[in-house]
Amino acid sequence: MIYVLYLIVAVICVYTVRHYGFTLNRLFGFQRHPYIDIDTADWPRVTVLVAAHNEEKVIASILAALMEAKYPAERMLVVPVNDRSTDNTRQIIDEFVELYPGRIRPFHRTQGKAGKAAALKDAMELVDTEVILIFDADYIPGAGIIKQLTAPFFDPEVGGVMGRVVPVNVGTNLLTRLLDLERAGGYQVDQQARMNLRLVPQHGGTVAGVRRSALREIGGWNDNTLTEDTDLTYRLLLCGWKTVYQNRSECYEEVPETWQVRVKQIMRWAKGHNQAMATYALPLLVGKHRATLRERLDGALLLGVYIMGPITLLGWIVALAVFYQGVAQLHGVLALLSITAYAAIGNLAAFFEIAAAVRLDSHRKRLNLLPFLILGFTVSIFSVSHAAISQLIDLARGAELRWDKTERFRKAAS
Amino acid sequence: MNPYLAVVALLFLTGALFLLPLLPAMLELRRKADALPLSLIQHHAGEIRYFADSFRAYLQPLGPTLQECGASGRNASGVMPDGTNYLVLGSGSEAVVLPLQQQDGICPVLIASATDLSLSKDSCFSKDIYSSGRFIGGDNNHYRALLAEKEAYLGKTSSVMRWVHAGGELSADSGCKLAARVSSDSRIRLAPGCSFQRLNAPRIEFGQQAAENPTQPLSPVPEIPLSMKPQRVVHDGDFEIRCGAAFCGDLVVRGKLRVGSGARVYGSVKSQKDMVLGSGARVEGSLVSGGKLFIGASCLIHGPVIAEREVHVQTGTQCGHPETPTTVSALRIEAEEGVLVFGSLWAREHGKVVARA
Numbered sequence: 001m002i003y004v005l006y007l008i009v010a011v012i013c014v015y016t017v018r019h020y021g022f023t024l025n026r027l028f029g030f031q032r033h034p035y036i037d038i039d040t041a042d043w044p045r046v047t048v049l050v051a052a053h054n055e056e057k058v059i060a061s062i063l064a065a066l067m068e069a070k071y072p073a074e075r076m077l078v079v080p081v082n083d084r085s086t087d088n089t090r091q092i093i094d095e096f097v098e099l100y101p102g103r104i105r106p107f108h109r110t111q112g113k114a115g116k117a118a119a120l121k122d123a124m125e126l127v128d129t130e131v132i133l134i135f136d137a138d139y140i141p142g143a144g145i146i147k148q149l150t151a152p153f154f155d156p157e158v159g160g161v162m163g164r165v166v167p168v169n170v171g172t173n174l175l176t177r178l179l180d181l182e183r184a185g186g187y188q189v190d191q192q193a194r195m196n197l198r199l200v201p202q203h204g205g206t207v208a209g210v211r212r213s214a215l216r217e218i219g220g221w222n223d224n225t226l227t228e229d230t231d232l233t234y235r236l237l238l239c240g241w242k243t244v245y246q247n248r249s250e251c252y253e254e255v256p257e258t259w260q261v262r263v264k265q266i267m268r269w270a271k272g273h274n275q276a277m278a279t280y281a282l283p284l285l286v287g288k289h290r291a292t293l294r295e296r297l298d299g300a301l302l303l304g305v306y307i308m309g310p311i312t313l314l315g316w317i318v319a320l321a322v323f324y325q326g327v328a329q330l331h332g333v334l335a336l337l338s339i340t341a342y343a344a345i346g347n348l349a350a351f352f353e354i355a356a357a358v359r360l361d362s363h364r365k366r367l368n369l370l371p372f373l374i375l376g377f378t379v380s381i382f383s384v385s386h387a388a389i390s391q392l393i394d395l396a397r398g399a400e401l402r403w404d405k406t407e408r409f410r411k412a413a414s
Numbered sequence: 415m416n417p418y419l420a421v422v423a424l425l426f427l428t429g430a431l432f433l434l435p436l437l438p439a440m441l442e443l444r445r446k447a448d449a450l451p452l453s454l455i456q457h458h459a460g461e462i463r464y465f466a467d468s469f470r471a472y473l474q475p476l477g478p479t480l481q482e483c484g485a486s487g488r489n490a491s492g493v494m495p496d497g498t499n500y501l502v503l504g505s506g507s508e509a510v511v512l513p514l515q516q517q518d519g520i521c522p523v524l525i526a527s528a529t530d531l532s533l534s535k536d537s538c539f540s541k542d543i544y545s546s547g548r549f550i551g552g553d554n555n556h557y558r559a560l561l562a563e564k565e566a567y568l569g570k571t572s573s574v575m576r577w578v579h580a581g582g583e584l585s586a587d588s589g590c591k592l593a594a595r596v597s598s599d600s601r602i603r604l605a606p607g608c609s610f611q612r613l614n615a616p617r618i619e620f621g622q623q624a625a626e627n628p629t630q631p632l633s634p635v636p637e638i639p640l641s642m643k644p645q646r647v648v649h650d651g652d653f654e655i656r657c658g659a660a661f662c663g664d665l666v667v668r669g670k671l672r673v674g675s676g677a678r679v680y681g682s683v684k685s686q687k688d689m690v691l692g693s694g695a696r697v698e699g700s701l702v703s704g705g706k707l708f709i710g711a712s713c714l715i716h717g718p719v720i721a722e723r724e725v726h727v728q729t730g731t732q733c734g735h736p737e738t739p740t741t742v743s744a745l746r747i748e749a750e751e752g753v754l755v756f757g758s759l760w761a762r763e764h765g766k767v768v769a770r771a
Contacts, residue, residue, distance in 0.1 A: 038741045041739070042717070143455075143457055149717075154720070155684055155702045156700075157684045213646070269509065290668075363452075369442055406435075
């Protein structure tokens with residue numbers, strides 16, 4: 001059993017080193033922003049897809065914001081993908097269509113498979129541009145973001161683009177404040193470091209873009225997954241397309257305000273991510289494709305982030321079992337040293353990353369909340385472990401994956 | 415010691431130690447001292463003229479004074495609502511002498527001229543300058559920021575710290591240091607020896623002899639059925655497009671790329687390492703290099719030019735077109751005199767105009 005513990009500690013240490021590496025790179029390394037300075041160009045025609053399922057509270061805000069975007073109006077078409085909404089989403093969209101003739105072409109979907117990927121797949125019939133940008137309905141894009149997300153597509157190697165997500169409802173409660181810290185670490189440090197190191201920045205499926213010819217080459221949207229964004233990242237990578245991250249293409253989003261919604265959201269992410277891991281880990285590591293060695297390794301580690309929850313839990317259980325079982329003296333010293341070393345620096349890796357992100361964002365006092373992250377991490381570990389176990393049970397039963405929409409908290413625009 | 419007391423004390427101390435780091439956390443949670451979302455720029459897209467436009471808006475209260483001074487030819491002084499001292503000039507040339515003499519060569523007031531403005535040499539202007547007409551700056555002057563509604567000329571070895579915008583042509587004589595946003599609504603002309611960071615104008619010329627490439631834009635590629643069209647070619651290792659050859663489609667090279675002299679690319683090209691364009695090469699799309707990019711003489715590039723390290727552009731090369739302006743972006747840009755760009759140049763670290771090789 002001690003060897004199982006060693007293995008788990010070794011895996012956790014790999015992720016620890018990764019966290020520290022990313023943070024140090026972000027703090028002291030060369031920062032890559034190759035496309036952010038493109039402000040003048042013969043801008044291509046773009047289609048902006050806005051995924052919306054029962055979004056009456058938020059859809060007006062994003063459509064209004066998109067109409068204010070600094071992008072040639074005749075080259076930008078907004079397609080609200082109204083996916084089987086049963087509230088007033090359709091009416092609100094249609095009001096905007098009347099208000100801005102020729103600039104919004106709605107896609108009202110009344111039947112079909114549930115899920116964002118399925119809706120986007122169907123909406124592709126309205127898309128005739130090479131550049132496709134995607135936003136979820138609860139996002140509030142700034143005036144410059146359309147140009148910023150389009151600019152990387154001047155690079156013929158780029159198949160996907162991802163911008164930075166910034167929570168707008170930070171101050172609501174403890175959960176939103178913790179999610180703000182997590183997002184900062186995830187984007188400001190993790191994603192940008194992967195961009196700097198030419199690894200695998202992850203496509204987030206919102207505040208994002210994809211090249212139509214690349215999408216066509218990889219077989220279009222995959223509606224058999226819960227996280228079409230992760231799926232897209234790996235299919236692009238395996239086909240020789242790059243996904244790039246634009247840290248300065250920032251966009252406000254609304255984060256969950258209740259733990260129940262948060263748990264549901266992270267469980268969906270975990271299931272989708274694990275699904276992608278099962279599908280792409282092996283082809284990525286040993287398959288014949290154009291990804292570099294560093295992309296293969298980082299991509300594999302990225303695929304494993306949600307499985308680390310149950311592995312950590314297992315580690316705790318095994319450690320307890322080893323303790324009560326009693327271990328040989330040699331193992332005891334080794335175990336003691338490794339666990340002490342890990343406890344001293346390993347557990348702090350993610351905290352270090354978040355602290356660096358907060359510092360880079362020039363925030364100060366919210367750093368005081370760092371100890372509370374233990375709470376957020378604990379909830380996440382149990383949630384993703386629960387997701388992994390239920391996924392295995394569903395798999396054994398042959399049950400289909402179910403897509404759950406994340407609840408919105410914003411009051412409807414009057 | 416009572417063992418029960420010891421246990422209670424131990425529990426108390428352990429609890430206190432556990433709660434200690436949570437104390438500032440709980441205080442922050444309660445006070446919400448830093449609970450606003452990250453401040454994002456929502457209403458503009460980082461346009462280069464943003465500061466010039468803001469300065470115009472800032473000067474609006476001075477509008478009547480400017481008109482009055484312009485009509486009478488007199489000067490006026492006062493204090494802006496934010497406490498900045500200003501001097502409004504009715505006639506452009508002699509009025510700035512007084513504050514300069516008082517402040518050891520540093521002019522600490524905002525200057526707004528109702529007519530053309532001409533400034534003497536070897537002066538430092540620590541506040542922004544506005545000219546309703548043309549602006550002519552003497553040699554070796556140092557400006558904080560400058561807005562001229564018509565043409566602007568910066569004398570030799572002058573420098574601008576923050577931004578400069580001209581409604582008409584903006585020209586900078588040799589040795590000027592423009593460590594800021596430089597823009598014009600018509601044309602920017604920089605002499606050899608000038609350094610820059612961010613330039614934007616419908617037409618940017620380096621040196622006196624930049625001339626538009628007489629050759630017309632590439633004629634469109636004859637229509638080829640989609641199934642036969644090479645959409646994107648990816649090549650592992652180094653690659654060369656031979657002199658005078660034509661390449662149709664997008665090209666991604668995972669090594670170094672050399673585009674031979676006179677070669678034509680009907681698409682975009684990217685090299686993950688350095689790229690060299692031979693003289694007279696023409697690229698219809700964009701040029702992207704993960705390393706250094708060397709563009710030979712008399713090349714014509716229509717799309718954006720992006721290099722993650724350096725760009726060196728030789729004389730006679732034209733980037734962009736009057737109808738389709740573009741961006742040249744790199745950490746360091748070196749442009750020879752005779753280079754012509756329609757659109758923007760962004761040298762994040764350093765840009766320089768050099769004499770023809």
